[in-house]
Amino acid sequence: MTEPFRPVLLPLMAEEQVRASLLEDLGRAGDITTYATIGPEKRARAALNSREDGVIAGIELARAAFRLVDPSVVFDARVGDGDRVRAGDALIRVEGPARSILSAERVALNYLMHLSGVATYTARFAAEIAHTRARVTCTRKTLPGLRAVEKFAVRLGGGSNHRFGLDDAILIKDNHIAVAGGVAAAIDAARAYAGHLVKIEVEVDNLDQMREALAARPDAILLDNMGPDLLAEAVGINRAHHGLSEADYVATAGRVVLEASGNVNLQTVRAIAETGVDFISTSKITMAATTLDIGLDVDID
Structure with a gap:
């Protein structure tokens, strides 16, 4: 690469x-x-x-x-x-x-x-998962006024950037889902609103919500507070949904991207990355x- x-x-x-x-x-x-x-x-x-x-x-x-x-x-x-x-x-x-x-x-x-x-x-996190394809990514949890430069520092350390603010990508979280009336309803509404260059990600708490999200075709799914076993199962569900072999799954563009979040630290990030998720988001790299x-x-x- x-x-x-x-x-x-x-x-x-x-x-x-x-x-x-x-x-x-x-x-x-x-x-x-x-x-x-x-x-x-x-x-x-x-x-x-x-x-x-x-x-x-x-x-x-x-x-x-x-x-x-x-x-x-x-x-x-x-x-x-x-x-x-x-x-x-x-x-x-x-x-x-x-x-x-x-x-x-x-x-x-x-x-x-x-x-x-x-x-x-950030470099310490990146080193822990260098043997996988996963990337560590930052969040919007940054010090007020320093977001742009903190995200710049994350990239220098080998991490990647999540959205910079509320205006550059759509991230549908649990409260949005609750008010919108469900995962699919929220994704459908987001797609009707967004421009063609705006990515849509949805946060899910369990595998049933993930299956509902996959059917609605977001760009990315955030798997919130799932342990390694559930994350590995989620990767398998995503691969099966797209009809891909394990070898093809890694290289296929256009499939739904999976992001893991929650309880991420230097002791847990390796096991999370080894499940096959694409990104691991954590506020620790900016806030801690x-x-x-x-x-x-x-x-x-």
Whole structure:
């Protein structure tokens, strides 16, 4: 299978995000600690160093933090987004007015540490299921205001993205089904409403609902809170519904995609993937990821 290209975060996309963060941090009077202790003529060189092994994400956001505070700061990235680094590796070197470097430091590090943490944690999930065809995918459970960049970090870690919001795909959940009057009724209504490029997924709690969903032909079925035995049975039902052999099932385009969700963690994800599902969604890769320890160290001559 062709290796996918790394995702790209354009500088223009990073700028608005970082500008709001800098305004939040600089407040009404700017960095008064730095203004009080460092003269405007002082210059500095510094390195942003990783103190842990991990996968890097957020280079363009860090670049934007320094650039927006002071365009004269020289920003030299030694690694790129998606690169794996070891503890002690220098990620970035900056040089310029000391005040500017110190004022931009926290925002740059916040983005780098958080997003690299998401990428690193996602990579751990991806490694657990690398021997299967399943992909780990994120959810809409993201920190407010950070969804786009957290999902960017998930892809850098080897995961895939679920829908970005309520407007780019239809996901019919249990409450929609209850109000709509059943699985088939909800899918039929969704198909009548959606444009031809909008995917339709339906969440089911049991195999009877799954059979009803298959008959209504959604694009994907989310198998919620099912253990490995039920998930394996669901894969078999899907294969039989499409009249496919086990060998053909893997390669067939156009069949209903199966997604597993619920009770997904590093201890359970391997068994879930080995059932034959296509995707495994979990909020853990965005909501439970710890930051990657990265520090800014000023060179002392």
